[in-house]
Amino acid sequence: AQKVTQAQTEISVVEKEDVTLDCVYETRDTTYYLFWYKQPPSGELVFLIRRNSFDEQNEISGRYSWNFQKSTSSFNFTITASQVVDSAVYFCALSDSPDTGFQKLVFGTGTRLLVSP
């Protein structure tokens, strides 16, 4: 069965610090997709990145970077030089190939990031 674990419930950092959010997943499929979403206090889930299981290349987008390692079933997210606006709850999610034919996005429980000035 699918499962996503975000062991860090809450992380507090001071502005300009680097911070890494951990995500560990479980799936029996060889084809699957991993996502990260950001949820600010307003409630909207903002899409950050999608990665498929065949592409292990790490990705960088501005201050954001993602480290995908199939060997450890992890898809970690690093924010470099954090800013107050990065304060939010971050969710990791997994979509594989269910028998139903439509995807069920399985979410982790989220990591709350607090960045103080």
Add this chain to the structure above:
Amino acid sequence: ETGVTQTPRHLVMGMTNKKSLKCEQHLGHNAMYWYKQSAKKPLELMFVYSLEERVENNSVPSRFSPECPNSSHLFLHLHTLQPEDSALYLCASSQEVFSGNTIYFGEGSWLTVV
């Protein structure tokens, strides 16, 4: 402007009331979803629609009734709810329902049942 808009953003209703949540997507997608986010539970998938046809009802109680009149609009009709139904209800859409399609979410409707 977000691609998925939800109204109302906040709703307080009594247990005997009937109300509806509305969702509209401006992305030209064929699939739409309702998710529920409670304080102490992970995000839960409630319903999935593909081209206006419901393809999933994830064991949701009948007091929640979805409606998808076209591929751009999705409603969630609420009646005789319980206080434990208080949650953030998120609407979402994707190009198709198949695995790997990125799901885009709206801002959510905060529901309080009193």
